[in-house]
Amino acid sequence: MNPGDRVHVVRGGTEYEGVLMPSTTADRLVVKLDGGYNVGIDRAEAELDVLESNVYDVEGARDGEGGSEIQFDEALPTVSLISTGGTIASTVDYRTGAVTAQFDAEDVLRAVPDLAGRANYRGRVVANILSENMTPDVWQELAGAVHEEIEAGADGVVVMHGTDTMQFTASALAFILDTPVPVVFTGSQRSADRPSSDNVMNAVCAVEAAKADCAEVLVCMHATESDDRCALHRSTRVRKNHTSRRNAFETVGAEPLGVVDYDDETVDFRRSYDERGAADLAIHPGLETEVELVKFTPGMSFDRVERLADAAGLVVEGTGLGHVHTDLVPTFREMVESGTPVVMTSQCIEGRVCDRVYDTGRDLLDAGVIEAGDTLPGTAKVKLMWALANVAPESVPETMRTPLAGELTDRSTPWQ
Amino acid sequence: MNPGDRVHVVRGGTEYEGVLMPSTTADRLVVKLDGGYNVGIDRAEAELDVLESNVYDVEGARDGEGGSEIQFDEALPTVSLISTGGTIASTVDYRTGAVTAQFDAEDVLRAVPDLAGRANYRGRVVANILSENMTPDVWQELAGAVHEEIEAGADGVVVMHGTDTMQFTASALAFILDTPVPVVFTGSQRSADRPSSDNVMNAVCAVEAAKADCAEVLVCMHATESDDRCALHRSTRVRKNHTSRRNAFETVGAEPLGVVDYDDETVDFRRSYDERGAADLAIHPGLETEVELVKFTPGMSFDRVERLADAAGLVVEGTGLGHVHTDLVPTFREMVESGTPVVMTSQCIEGRVCDRVYDTGRDLLDAGVIEAGDTLPGTAKVKLMWALANVAPESVPETMRTPLAGELTDRSTPWQ
Incomplete structure (x- = not known):
């Protein structure tokens, strides 16, 4: 039994037929099925028959060009x-x-x-x-x-x-x-x-x-x-x-x-x-690692959110157009005032935040929360990590509102 | 000008035509547009003309049956x-x-x-x-x-x-x-x-x-x-x-x-x-309110996750089939051992968690983390709040794995 042999393998009631690959080891068989996929099989569990020897130049396939070294x-x-x-x-x-x-x-x-x-x-x-x-x-x-x-x-x-x-x-x-x-x-x-x-x-x-x-x-x-x-x-x-x-x-x-x-x-x-x-x-490899993402859900403890205040930056997955419970707004205001930027995204995933429509949103904007438009929450976290290490602190809000790598589009409006 | 009059209103360059509604007050007009929608207009900002008096029996419409009290x-x-x-x-x-x-x-x-x-x-x-x-x-x-x-x-x-x-x-x-x-x-x-x-x-x-x-x-x-x-x-x-x-x-x-x-x-x-x-x-109105939802993201501080250990229950939005960084597993194990159930869901939203496929998942199961199948993360949080108040602590894991209100389906498999 050698790499390149055509084999028939039974493992746990399933049958495989294909070519034995060179990555086969003492412990496991690797068989290239006719569909092109490789399957790995624990040798201890397998029954194997060689159907035909040396049907395939596996070393040649490995090297790309007729068995020679890669040119x-x-x-x-x-x-x-x-x-x-x-x-x-x-x-x-x-x-x-x-x-x-x-x-x-x-x-x-x-x-x-x-x-x-x-x-x-x-x-x-x-x-x-x-x-x-x-x-x-x-x-x-x-x-x-x-x-x-x-x-x-x-x-x-x-x-x-x-x-x-x-x-x-x-x-x-x-x-x-x-x-x-x-x-x-x-x-x-x-x-x-x-x-x-x-x-x-x-x-x-x-x-x-x-x-x-x-x-x-x-x-x-x-x-x-x-x-x-x-x-x-x-x-x-x-x-x-x-x-x-x-x-x-x-x-x-x-x-x-x-x-x-x-x-x-x-x-x-x-x-x-x-x-x-x-x-x-x-x-520009700098990254601020002390950035957290918090998803707002009804009933969450505002005390536990306050424990995130020692982070260097906070991304919030708000509801709808970018909302949280009104009682969280003062917490975010304190974070912003102490130099921790707070960025609002939406857990809806599609659409964009717009905090000018409802009272809660306007209160958030007034507290200094930064709207991330339609930036996805996870992407907003990565971007905030990058921004905090690569732009001046006073430029972070504008950076979060400006597309840098296609993360933020201007094609949608809050009502479309 | 009375409710039921057909009116023409101009506000800030926009024109409206419709029937004045009885909810009109001294401060605002409510006009039922021909398309069926009501529009509210600040009276101080509006120019109004009555086109025709008493064209619509608004009180009758309100009461449903020909102007009488609701029968x-x-x-x-x-x-x-x-x-x-x-x-x-x-x-x-x-x-x-x-x-x-x-x-x-x-x-x-x-x-x-x-x-x-x-x-x-x-x-x-x-x-x-x-x-x-x-x-x-x-x-x-x-x-x-x-x-x-x-x-x-x-x-x-x-x-x-x-x-x-x-x-x-x-x-x-x-x-x-x-x-x-x-x-x-x-x-x-x-x-x-x-x-x-x-x-x-x-x-x-x-x-x-x-x-x-x-x-x-x-x-x-x-x-x-x-x-x-x-x-x-x-x-x-x-x-x-x-x-x-x-x-x-x-x-x-x-x-x-x-x-x-x-x-x-x-x-x-x-x-x-x-x-x-x-x-x-x-x-069955009981709800345990001290339940938190945490979304795992790369680079999150594990120290800050540990601060959630005083919660009565934790729902995790893991990645993929229900994963978090390996270094978080001991934190979850400690929570479970101290009586705080930890429930795994997926931030993918579609599909179901399956922690039997990869090492991280098996480590999570070994730590006592409860798989919530295809229960949505937000629903899992609500369900855990309910379960902690309505079933015995030892029954919470099985409750989370059992459909109670259509939140969990068995029609999909991890690979479909």
């Missing part, structure tokens, strides 16, 4: 793959029956032979963590790595990231970096060992987007439940809106910025964007 | 209108240029002549507050009032409520009350002085729903941007998803329970529901 192709752009962990980069190594994050960029190339021939690749690992464990210092480290890759000549960057907090990390990079090339985040909602894994298509579409013209920080994930196309979302306007669907990510309140067709390999942008080369590469 | 019609059901405040009940009294809440149920009947002839009405005012100021004690007072109205023979109840926190109050009543008749919340996204106000259609459709067969706590609001139909949402599954649109309310992850056609006056249910009379009237 630099001057006709192709160079795309840097950066791995931070998450399902897309996770092996099929079952630690306790599920998925842990263990992969580097070379492993991704091996696991996704379809990436071959699309670009010259550079690969690096910045982190290897599930994205719920992502922290602002890793955002900064990642931004530095992306900056270095672009400086080193990458024509585009693909960041592999867990889906849980992808929108936060991508937003952070949108504020931290001025980029002349695409920076495309992608991930996977289903691990590589599942027949329905989305990792192959998402990675391929992300590479195609990284070669395209839109020099923004984008999120590239399944656009539908099918394996037909990926949507390209502006990082500051995207939200993971479903816990498990492959098309969990949606641009809030608008169509996605663009679409990558998986079969045609075309990238189609539907709205205006920052073009390749328009910005000079720059990095 | 009890045995052929009609009795609907109780309960006002709690909010835009739908707000007058056009401009306190500081916008809308304050000042109305009682009789005023609503006067403002919405279209309600006449649809039912015998009882009216009462429980509160007169903007809904961001709603508190659990008002939920309890309202539940008591609804209970009394049903005991007194109401065939259905309509609750007029501000839209900001309607979903919280309606969910609270769904847990507090066992009801043999419909309890229908409605509100208005646009105040009565705006030509685009939704208050007339929402009130009419809510009354029709209160006469129908579904004995659940429902939310009745515009289904589309047009004045064609209202959607009926199960209170525990509805969410205000837009700050300002008239069709801001959506059932999460499913079609609404039913639809009220405004023209046809038909009520059409599309899914199964609790039928009129199936439940015996009962009230």
Whole structure:
């Protein structure tokens, strides 16, 4: 039994047929199914038959060009793959029956032979963590790595990231970096060992987007439940809106910025964007980490909200047009007067805050609360972290009311 | 100039033509426009011409039957209108240029002549507050009032409520009350002085729903941007998803329970529901108020989360399938061990938590965190408040995992 053999495997009543991959180890088998997906199987649980030996030049597929070492192709752009962990980069190594994050960029190339021939690749690992464990210092480290890759000549960057907090990390990079090339985040909602894994298509579409013209920080994930196309979302306007669907990510309140067709390999942008080369590469990595987000709900203890007063900044998810209980207004007034900016967003998610309509809103404005328009609450938190470290304190309110990276639009009005 | 006169009014360059209503006072005019909406105009700012005297029997319209006092019609059901405040009940009294809440149920009947002839009405005012100021004690007072109205023979109840926190109050009543008749919340996204106000259609459709067969706590609001139909949402599954649109309310992850056609006056249910009379009237009004909801975001201070440990219960809006940073798990474990239940929901909004897939989730389950399935975070908070006051402490976890009022479904799986 060797990599490249066609095999039949039975595990727990389920049958698999495909080609044994070189990432097979003593403990686990990796089988490339005919549909293109890899499945990982615990060897101790598997019954295996070799159907035919050496049917597939797996080393050749791994190296991209007929079994030789990877050659630099001057006709192709160079795309840097950066791995931070998450399902897309996770092996099929079952630690306790599920998925842990263990992969580097070379492993991704091996696991996704379809990436071959699309670009010259550079690969690096910045982190290897599930994205719920992502922290602002890793955002900064990642931004530095992306900056270095672009400086080193990458024509585009693909960041592999867990889906849980992808929108936060991508937003952070949108504020931290001025980029002349695409920076495309992608991930996977289903691990590589599942027949329905989305990792192959998402990675391929992300590479195609990284070669395209839109020099923004984008999120590239399944656009539908099918394996037909990926949507390209502006990082500051995207939200993971479903816990498990492959098309969990949606641009809030608008169509996605663009679409990558998986079969045609075309990238189609539907709205205006920052073009390749328009910005000079720059990095502004400072972040104030002592920023909190608090969601207002009826019955919450105002005393417990007061305990947040030692934060450097506060983002509030208010109700409706941007409201909280009237009795919270003095707390916010004190925070503002003591130098802690308070930024209002809406838990409605769609639409924009407008605190000029009702009494409570006008009281909030009078207390110095900053309206974040239609900035999403999570994005507003990231932006406030960035603003507090990069602009003068007196400029923070105006910065929060000014679009910097597409996070704030002026196309809607409070009544539309 | 008298109520019933057809008038032409100019205010600030805008012209209005319609019938002067009896709610006109020395300070303000109320004009019923030809489209059916009432507009309120500050008399000091208005130029007014009487076009024709006494064109409309406004007192008759008010009383429903030819100018006489309201007569009890045995052929009609009795609907109780309960006002709690909010835009739908707000007058056009401009306190500081916008809308304050000042109305009682009789005023609503006067403002919405279209309600006449649809039912015998009882009216009462429980509160007169903007809904961001709603508190659990008002939920309890309202539940008591609804209970009394049903005991007194109401065939259905309509609750007029501000839209900001309607979903919280309606969910609270769904847990507090066992009801043999419909309890229908409605509100208005646009105040009565705006030509685009939704208050007339929402009130009419809510009354029709209160006469129908579904004995659940429902939310009745515009289904589309047009004045064609209202959607009926199960209170525990509805969410205000837009700050300002008239069709801001959506059932999460499913079609609404039913639809009220405004023209046809038909009520059409599309899914199964609790039928009129199936439940015996009962009230379980206890609520533990010291329950907090915390939204996990990357970079949040774990020290500040620890400050919530004195709460009686904690609902967490985790990421994805129900995750937080690994370093928060010990904090939650300590809370659980000290008797503060911690309930996990997802900030994705759609889909359900499933903490058996990834390491972080299994660690959370091991720490005693309770999975709330696809219960919405706000609903989970209300339910935990209710559970802590109504079931034994050891039964709270199982209660949170068991559907009580449609808040939790079993139709989706983590991968669908």
